[in-house]
Amino acid sequence: MKKSKKQKKKSAPFLKYTFFFYHLENFRTYLLTLPFFLTVTRWQKPPVLRRYLVTIFVVLIISLIRVILNFSLEQNLSYIIFTFAVVISAWYGGLGTGLFSTILSVLSGMYFSPEPGSAISIHSSEEQLRVTLFIMQGGFISLLSESVQSATRWQSIILESISDPFITYDRNMRFMYVNRRAEEMLHTSRRQLLGKRLSDLYPDAKKTIVYKYCREALHTKRFKQFEITIPQENKWFDISLYPSHDGVSVYYQDITRRKRVEKRLRQSQLQFKRFVDGNIIGVVIEDLKGKIYEANDSFLSMVGYSRADLLKGKINSVEMTPPEYSEIDLLANKRLLRKGIMTPYSKEYIRKDKKRMFMLMGGVLLNKNTQQSMKFYLDITEQKELEKKKNEFISIASHELKTPLTSVKAFTQILQRQFRNTKDDRSLYFLDNINNQLNKLNDLISNLLDVSKIEEGRLIFQEKPFLIDNLVQKIVVDFQYITSSHVIEKQGSSKAIVTGDEDRIGQVLINLISNGIKYSPQGTHVIVSVKDNKQTVVISVEDFGEGIPKEDKEKIFTRFFRSDKHEASRISGFGLGLYISKEIVRSHKGKIEVESKEGKGSTFHVTLPASAQISKKTGKSKSTKISSAL
Numbered sequence: 001m002k003k004s005k006k007q008k009k010k011s012a013p014f015l016k017y018t019f020f021f022y023h024l025e026n027f028r029t030y031l032l033t034l035p036f037f038l039t040v041t042r043w044q045k046p047p048v049l050r051r052y053l054v055t056i057f058v059v060l061i062i063s064l065i066r067v068i069l070n071f072s073l074e075q076n077l078s079y080i081i082f083t084f085a086v087v088i089s090a091w092y093g094g095l096g097t098g099l100f101s102t103i104l105s106v107l108s109g110m111y112f113s114p115e116p117g118s119a120i121s122i123h124s125s126e127e128q129l130r131v132t133l134f135i136m137q138g139g140f141i142s143l144l145s146e147s148v149q150s151a152t153r154w155q156s157i158i159l160e161s162i163s164d165p166f167i168t169y170d171r172n173m174r175f176m177y178v179n180r181r182a183e184e185m186l187h188t189s190r191r192q193l194l195g196k197r198l199s200d201l202y203p204d205a206k207k208t209i210v211y212k213y214c215r216e217a218l219h220t221k222r223f224k225q226f227e228i229t230i231p232q233e234n235k236w237f238d239i240s241l242y243p244s245h246d247g248v249s250v251y252y253q254d255i256t257r258r259k260r261v262e263k264r265l266r267q268s269q270l271q272f273k274r275f276v277d278g279n280i281i282g283v284v285i286e287d288l289k290g291k292i293y294e295a296n297d298s299f300l301s302m303v304g305y306s307r308a309d310l311l312k313g314k315i316n317s318v319e320m321t322p323p324e325y326s327e328i329d330l331l332a333n334k335r336l337l338r339k340g341i342m343t344p345y346s347k348e349y350i351r352k353d354k355k356r357m358f359m360l361m362g363g364v365l366l367n368k369n370t371q372q373s374m375k376f377y378l379d380i381t382e383q384k385e386l387e388k389k390k391n392e393f394i395s396i397a398s399h400e401l402k403t404p405l406t407s408v409k410a411f412t413q414i415l416q417r418q419f420r421n422t423k424d425d426r427s428l429y430f431l432d433n434i435n436n437q438l439n440k441l442n443d444l445i446s447n448l449l450d451v452s453k454i455e456e457g458r459l460i461f462q463e464k465p466f467l468i469d470n471l472v473q474k475i476v477v478d479f480q481y482i483t484s485s486h487v488i489e490k491q492g493s494s495k496a497i498v499t500g501d502e503d504r505i506g507q508v509l510i511n512l513i514s515n516g517i518k519y520s521p522q523g524t525h526v527i528v529s530v531k532d533n534k535q536t537v538v539i540s541v542e543d544f545g546e547g548i549p550k551e552d553k554e555k556i557f558t559r560f561f562r563s564d565k566h567e568a569s570r571i572s573g574f575g576l577g578l579y580i581s582k583e584i585v586r587s588h589k590g591k592i593e594v595e596s597k598e599g600k601g602s603t604f605h606v607t608l609p610a611s612a613q614i615s616k617k618t619g620k621s622k623s624t625k626i627s628s629a630l
């Protein structure tokens, strides 16, 4: 206790000094913050009239004081007293009012001394020197005031226009400058902040990281940058500390939006990583040359390679692809570069153990310059095997059905012939019906056989040149022979020679005409027109029936597709005719398209390449090679 008393006594003068220096430091701080006080709150000079009126007023007051002092002290005071007027006017209005108040002061000085009402003139050389010195001093003060003000004003304008908080502290963490955004952040006006210690206003501030780093920066004089979050306000700031000899400036950059985006990105990256690591499908990053940069375990196990093989660069998707798929790959890659996406398609891959497997793959372009893309692989070997088995079954079943069907048909025809002689019309009617149903059954089996052949790539064409016009004419006539409900009309003609399988092309036309009849139960006509068009011939089949709904136009050429409308109206069919037709036309390097209006009818156009044309006069083909073949 005693010791502490002694200590107290000893520390008393020290405390006094500390107290003195504390106030001295305070005074210094107030002086330093004064320009900010004066300019931050006053971004623009006052209006001209007010500036000059204030100047006149100030000079008048000082003149009055000078007259009173002259009178009471009974001596003529120098111009020095007008310095106050010049300083106030220069601070208030800048250079112009500073100079104006200097001139006014000189005139007033002359007028009021030696006594009020004196002539405005310089009496002596001493007076001349005094006036000159005063004018020089006035000019200097005005100039200095203008430049200090404009520098501080510009600094304030810049700092105020920043949309982020900016604070300057002195060495003792007193607020020296606070911009508008910082005021908002601290919820306190700068008048309450400037000159005050941070810790006095916010006692808890000392515990904060910003305070700690500010102190550290003041000590080390090193720039520091770090990020903080203010959970109460749900905000993130990137903070930069700029230390100097006199203090430290703190710049708070609001990075809340960036942080939110980063968080969302991290989340989606995490989700994507989970998806890739989940190994449900194979995911690969590769370039167009087939070089694989990254692959997940699922892909590696699909193709039978190890991660070590991947790291050694031993896996290349182009090398893994059988040559027959290079053309389809080329097209898919072109589309990937053009559109940025690779629509899924299936192809075979050769595994490390040389076994073949089927993959369904698709992808997206990651970078156009590096041509890197992310591809997704799904092993569909099992499904393909099943599909193959199903096709094999259809093929075998159709073959097996064809044989008994042919003999039943033959026996039916024999019976038909016999009954025709007996004039037993009733039995003949039944036999005709049996024959018709057998024809339908035959068509169905043929179609199923064709489908399985198409799937296995076994549809073989007996190609030879033929006159398309002859084929159309024959089919139209044949159809008219068996159709009583519709008139089948041929329009136009063609001189084109088509090289291809005449029977198969005929099958396409038969399918289109029978559809035209089938799907126009109320219609009376089906028009088949032929037209030569440069290097091609176009055969169109037009009906005036129900038409095809817009959404079905693309689908009608797919396997087993039947429009709901026709399913409901019980028009019989299997949805195979157009699929087979399309494959046949495609194999002849032609195309099949449809135009249709619901309730008005449909027109199917088959375009085939013409290998030559028959000459008008001679009736001979322009191409001797083909004409000899004819």
Ligand code: ADP
Pocket: 511, 515, 516, 519, 543, 545, 546, 547, 548, 556, 561, 562, 563, 564, 566, 572, 573, 574, 575, 576, 577, 578, 579, 602
């Ligand atoms: P199918 O006629 O045996 O059902 P297709 O492959 O020939 O098989 O035709 C597929 C589907 O396209 C039909 O079910 C029908 O909905 C539609 N379609 C084909 N031709 C026509 C047509 N001329 N008019 C209206 N719809 C048609």
